[in-house]
Amino acid sequence: MSRCLGLVFCLILILPLQAREHWVYSETHPYICGYRFKKLCRTLLDEYGLRLNPQGQTGYYYVKTEHVPLFFSQFLPEENFVLITHNDDRGIDESYLPFLETENLVSWYALNIKMEHPKLHALPIGICNFAKFDSFEEVVKSKTAKSKMVYANYKIANNVAERTRCRELTGVPLAKNKPFKEYLKDIAKSYFVLSPEGNGIDCYRTWEALYLKAIPIVTKSTHMERFKGMPILIIDSWEDYKNLKLSKELYERLWQEFDMTKVPLDSFIDEN
Template sequence: MSKDITDEDQCRFVSSRGILKSTKTHVAEPKSSMRKIPWEFAKRLNSRAEVIYLTPEMLPTFAKYHLWRIRTPFTLVTGDSDWGVNERDLTPALLNKLLNNRYLDHWFAQNLDHQHAKLTAIPIGLDYHTLSHADGKTTGHDWGNRVAPLRQEQEICQIHAAAGPIDQKKTQAFSNWHFAADRGDRQQCLSEFPAETAFYQSTFLTRRESWQLNASFAFTISPLGNGLDCHRTWEALLLGSIPVVKSSPLDSLYQDLPVVILDEWSDFTTERMHYELERASHNTYDFSRLHLSYWLDVIAKRQPAVAERMTIDAFRQQTAAYGRELEKKHGSEQSA
């Protein structure tokens, strides 16, 4: 199969693996939350490694056995994990050792919850890898059959297009995370989110079916999962559903995007919901932050291209055109 079908770095929209595969130095066969640094990869952790992608779980080994070998400025990128960059998942001593290293130019991190001049947050983006060939699976998943990353991108664009304009969607906030309510702040969200503004998916569905249902709602509730960031937030934006999140250290990632940021889950009353829908329906946004290329520019310290500001429905039309372009180029098959 051609590279542009199977690799996340050929997708338009941002994902953990898309960022990983776009960096100069990364593991050849990535696995989420990898702890061990493979030998072939370890040999490349030297002064020729200009941009290095690691999972946070690799950082203790990297700092102890490999950091000393780097004697030229380098950029560190971490992600593809539920671990955060904070003093809970990583020790203060480890953070200090890395951040105070004279050759570390900058560190771009998913699930960032630590302040330092060398640290910048990047998004978790879409999850293309669970259903793709990237993890080497030979069977399907509870979410559905294997689907290559670019096919998944085609699928989400087509579902977004078919769902129609934002003002024709159901005026409630969709949820499908309550089937795993023991993670993050989900129990708190369940108990505090106003019942009249929430819709809870009644049974477990394949991801495609859940995406289709999700896209029919104007809002999507997106509490924490295993990590600080959540794929659901970024999926919702690409389904034309406005994410509803609680304020966190990641608020800056949502700048100029149609995201409702609450102080408390209980704040999403009927009045607030209608106000946010009216406001979002007429506002224009810069959707550049959904693009992989935007974040690659940020990491490379290039000026990111800024897209023309547009309404939510204009963005739907743009993604619909992109979905048609992908179908014309690659066909309509869903499985990889």
């Protein structure tokens, strides 16, 4: 009972902080992003504190991944609940097993999962919450002809070891840094896009590519394996890139009639 009273008290104190957050990013576009997963939940625990979201679903709790230990130690609900963690590059690995064994935790939907567990399900990182969505939508809706087989544009510094391997073993030169809209146009012109892991397993680039009708090439991981039903080319390691026979025909065979703009947000919750 004391835990429940503490939760209510904290919500009353911190609820006004909700006004500080810019929900507009997830209200004015249809693209999958972390904010939209957050908005599914009634109770939120993130950098703004503990708050109620009147639009969210009862029994759904959003927790920014860095606050998971705090949530389970201080704010664990007494009723059955669904947990969503996102907007943080941390991976969900074996150190989180004690939390997964919580009896009244029904399901946990998370970004960057690193292990198998019957309660644990993968969520995509989607598009950056603060992307220039007007530019993004303009390029998504354009009828861009494909003219480049494979495209690479990523910052080595975000994961030096992994991205250096990608660059050296694929031999695909890195494009120069350019404005966001021009970068998107380059993706839209490409059949395939290299998407090595960065700060986390999942990358915005993977989902930007899918929205722009390009096939991302990624390395195998527990997280990315959960999206096998999508046209994502998963290889065991960058050493295997040399065995790929990239072609327009391979692209068409993998892509078929896929349309990322028609994939609803809740499909990752209901069908994962």
